[in-house]
Amino acid sequence: MAKRSTVPANAAEVPCHVVLAEPWSASAIEADETWWSFPDGVADGDLVITVAHARVPAILQVAELWLDDNEGWGLNTVEPYVPIGIAIAALERRLGTRFSTEPRTLPVGVTADVLAAITSEDATPTPWSSLPHRCLDADDSKLVQNDQFWGCNACGAYAASRYRPRLQAHREPRGNDPQFSGALAVCPSCHDILHQPLGPTFDELMFSYRPSCPRCDAKQTFKLLMGMPPGPPPYGTHSGGCAISAPDIPSYICQACNFEW
Incomplete structure (x- = not known):
């Protein structure tokens, strides 16, 4: 449904809308159960910033909307490209203000600032540890060091390695917890994957390493x-x-x- 093109030269003057895609998960996308909610007044050629409540609220893409006479529509991805999503919290940090995920048309003059913030965040992503999260609690971190024998709870690596990274304590975003108590001991690589805005849940990542x-x-x-x-x-x-x-x-x-x- 989407293809890439360059951003319109007059992007700052083209109406830009925030569009909500939900539910957003691997299973929902595979089952074609994801719906796009548009604000009123959208038109062919408008810019669209698609957001979703994924692992965390995140921006999925920037696109140009096309409409035809048969009620068909589609989104042609334009610059700035967002290959792995951008956390709304990271965007708000760039903008210095709140960015709502509710479907709406951005005020005139705001579009350029938002696109510039998306471009900057894509080029130099804000570390997940600098954003709100439930991990790296001092008590949790102390506990996971006792689990060094087992290696990373997600990928299983480093269990028998003499040289291994210091495991980190991970807690899923609220509402995504698997059936476990306490924090999970994960290697830094898996921890980064788990905090990607469009990344997997802990269960999805762990099961991906297993037959x-x-x-x-x-x-x-x-x-x-x-x-x-x-x-x-x-x-x-x-x-x-x-x-x-x-x-x-x-x-x-x-x-x-x-x-x-």
């Missing part, structure tokens, strides 16, 4: 730990007990159908 269930093909795989662990296993790892008798010890268990392999 699909060979029985039901679900991507809801937990690791299965047999024997006596040195401590409580982290979220994403299921303790299978201390008795080891089977010749082929399973390594995984599917959370959808409970199949072990």
Whole structure:
């Protein structure tokens, strides 16, 4: 539905609208359940800034709207391009004022400032740690250092490595918490991915590193730990007990159908 083109030369004079796309998630997009809410009075050739309540409220794209006589419409992506989204909090930091995600037409004179802020944020993104978040609490950070044995809870890396990064404490944005208690221990790379505006939830990232269930093909795989662990296993790892008798010890268990392999 979208293609790229250059931003209109008179962008500051073209009406610019904020458009809300919701729901915005991988499953909603795949099922074609995302709706675009436009303000009244949009016209062919207008600029559109699409926003969504994704991982955090974020800008998805800047585009030129086209309309035809058969009630068809589409969005041609224009500069500034937003390949991985821009957090509204980062945009507000640039603008020095609040930026509402409600569908509306921007006041005359504001468009140029908003486009300039988007361009600057795309070129030099504000570190997620400088924006509001629930991570890096001192007590949480102390606790996750005790989980160094298990490595990163998301990708599983660095568990057996002599040289590894210091794990960081991660908490999902409110409303996205998986079924775990406390903070998650993650490596800096996974932590950055988890804080991308259009990035995955913790479960989506963790499951992406694990095989699909060979029985039901679900991507809801937990690791299965047999024997006596040195401590409580982290979220994403299921303790299978201390008795080891089977010749082929399973390594995984599917959370959808409970199949072990």
